[in-house]
Amino acid sequence: MSTRGVEAEIITELRLGLPGNSSSGEKNEKKKKRVFDEMVNDEGNSSCSGNERKNENTEKMNKAQVVGWPPVCSYRKKLIQRDNTMYVKISMDGAPFLRKIDLGNHKGYPELALAFEKLFDCHGIREALKDADNSEYIPIYEDKDGDWMLVGDVPWE
Amino acid sequence: MAYSFPVEVLEHIFSFIDSDNDRNAVSLVCKSWYEIERWCRRKIFIGNCYAVTPRIMIRRFPELRSVSLKGKPHFADFNLVPEGWGGYVDPWVLAMGRAYPFLEELRLKRMVVSDEALEMVSKSFKNFKVLVLSSCEGFTTDGLASIAANCRNLRELDLRESDVEDLGGNWLSCFPESCTSLVSLNISCLGSDWSLQSLSALERLVGRSPNLRRLRLNRAVPLDKLANLLRRAPQLVELGTGTFSSELRPDVFSNLSGAFSGCKELKALSGFWDAVPSHLPAVYTICSGLTSLNLSDANIQSSDLVKLISECQNLQRLWVFDYIEDSGLEALAESCKNLQELRVFPSDPYAMEPNVTLTEQGLVAVSEGCPKLESVLYFCRQFTNNALFTIAKNRPNLTRFRLCIIEPRTPDYITLEPLDAGFGAIVQNCKELRRLSLSGLLTDRVFEHIGTHAKKLEMLSIAFAGDSDLGLYHVLSGCKSLRKLEIRDCPFGDKALLANAAKLETMRSLWMSSCLVSFEACKLLGQKMPRLNVEVIDERGPPDSRPESYPVEKLYIYRSVAGPRLDMPAFVWTMDEELALRLS
Secondary structure (H helix, E strand, O other): OHHHHHHHHHHHHOOOOOOOOOOOOOHHHHHHHHHHHHHHHOOOOOOOOOOOOOOOOOOOOOHHHOOOOOOOOHHHHHHHHHHHOOEEEEOOOOOOOOEEEEHHHOOOHHHHHHHHHHHHOOOOHHHHHHOHHHOOOOOEEEOOOOOEEEOOOOOOO | OOOOOOHHHHHHHHOOOOOHHHHHHHHOOOHHHHHHHHHHOOEEEEOOOOOOOHHHHHHHOOOOOEEEEEOOOHHHHHOOOOOOOOOEOHHHHHHHHHHOOOOOEEEEEOOEOOHHHHHHHHHHOOOOOEEEEEOOEEEEHHHHHHHHHHOOOOOEEEOOOOEEEOOOOOHHHHOOOOOOOOOEEEOOOOOOOOOHHHHHHHHHHHHOOOOOOEEEOOOOOOHHHHHHHHHHOOOOOEEEOOEOOOOOOHHHHHHHHHHHHOOOOOOEEEOOEOOOHHHHHHHHHHHOOOOEEEOOOOOOOHHHHHHHHOOOOOOOEEEEEHHHHHHHHHHHHHHOOOOOEEEEEOOOOOOOOOOOOOOHHHHHHHHHHOOOOOEEEEEEOOOOHHHHHHHHHHOOOOOEEEEEEOOOOOOOOOOOOOOHHHHHHHHHHOOOOOEEEOOOOOOHHHHHHHHHHOOOOOEEEEEOOOOOHHHHHHHHHHOOOOOEEEEEOOOOEHHHHHHOHHHHOOOOEEEEEOOEOEHHHHHHHHHHOOOEEEEEEOOOOOHHHOOOOOEOOEEEEEEOOOOOOOOOOOOEEEEOHHHHHHHO
């Protein structure tokens, strides 16, 4: 009973029109609605290559790129992207086994070098990568033509 | 009263009282009971680390053995809370290190933990037993090395879903040979590249832990190592495998199968990264004993899923990708009559078109076939009011219902109406509902239903819903048991919030982002309610650089006896008397 009274009060205070309806509402309220509509209803392009995830006020916001939607934990999101796996074989002279590493998991050469160090429990690869002239060892890889190439020449992408 | 028992007797009686609510009730009976209770309380749960300070906790409860803390709001899981917002455990560890030398257990969720804090934990508490870091971040394997090296009686180390920087260095070998007390080890969140030395350190650790009951491995542990580990720990009750793929060799398979059949106590299985379907039968021998199966890290398709699940007649909990499809869920409904909890995750959440046939039919089938179903998390792309009516009718015993229709504002795909009536049926029929997440096209009407019927609802998540402040008003004025409310992208503004300001003190917290609450209203709320921290989170710059009527980006309101916090980053402002004076 008292709820209904307050409810009635609320109704007289609020505009219950459809979004975008201009009525006795103040200019500011309308502005608020428009910003809100832009943030969410934008058609945008359907390609998933857009990287504008952080900036909520951009016009061209891709629907699929709404920040934090769908509500999948960032922990889980990392796992979903596993279809980009690129496993390559790594061998170290003197090691009895070869190892395999997923290139998709790493974002650049320094990270890759760290991964090598972890896999083989050794140090010096990162330094070798940075300063090839001064170190005893250099990291090399065999490309599809069968040639041995110095790691780091080709851009990571 | 002169007739009360001696203190020792009361203490003894209180020692049987475990639940926080009961303990809190006991402490309200009278002053002497308050005093006795506070000296003998051993366990505390703090749902919001900023609601209270370490000093206040220590002053009231001088003899704690177990502390649980939660930091960031839930929406931090979806990247809605900017980096650097807060939730630092270091000041707590510092204070507890001095006050609680006998602390045994520390459980943290969504907090920022430094390596220094971990080192301090490992050195301050001689009898430290349990460390659970759930969705935490800020530490590296060096911090873990301190824990391993210094905690002589460690029983549990659980890093579930935390973000750990892996610096290599083989921290597992820091567990001394004399450490044989491990009961639970969860390292499933760690990286996928490990040296052979780390793997053998793990094997040795498992081998010398006769009490090990829960072991969750990370992706780095290859399949051919799993059999060895299982043979060293046949007493396991819960297992998370490492990577479940390898070249198919018959000897690997039979070795693995044999190892699994030796684990007669296994009740829970998870892991299965990169699972190759032909390897799955290796676990068949233990399936009938399983009560929990988590396949949400595995790319297994429907038919293989069905084969596996149909072996697990006693399943109570299933987490799975939507690869299971409607057909798989129908099979689940047939085989698993004890199912209590179902979570179906999206395999391709950003695809415009559905990649699998998972619709409302699947969930309806499970609601029909599984009489004990009470907890649901379901991601899909279409739903109808009728399906919701059916689910509500079939399962009035639901306690947790989280439905996520992937495209925001999707209507009933048959009638094109909002899903108000469907969710209304859920809250009306499911009288024990404690947690609800809404999605799809929803008007203020659904909130009217929720406010009227959801009297036991404790946590509500709303996104892209409602028409006006009336929606928020219904929730705040109607939901008696509401503790946590999180809202994003809804047209809720100042009026409902200000009209229900007192309600906010009865709740743990309210999160609103991309809504229509003005800076002016935030200031007003902060001024009027000194026991609320009203935090404006806005990465566009200081809120007073825009007109007061402009909506704030994000708003986090929580009750607190600690006053405004002092560790805020540049993009967070607490609305209080001081701020109002400074800005006026």
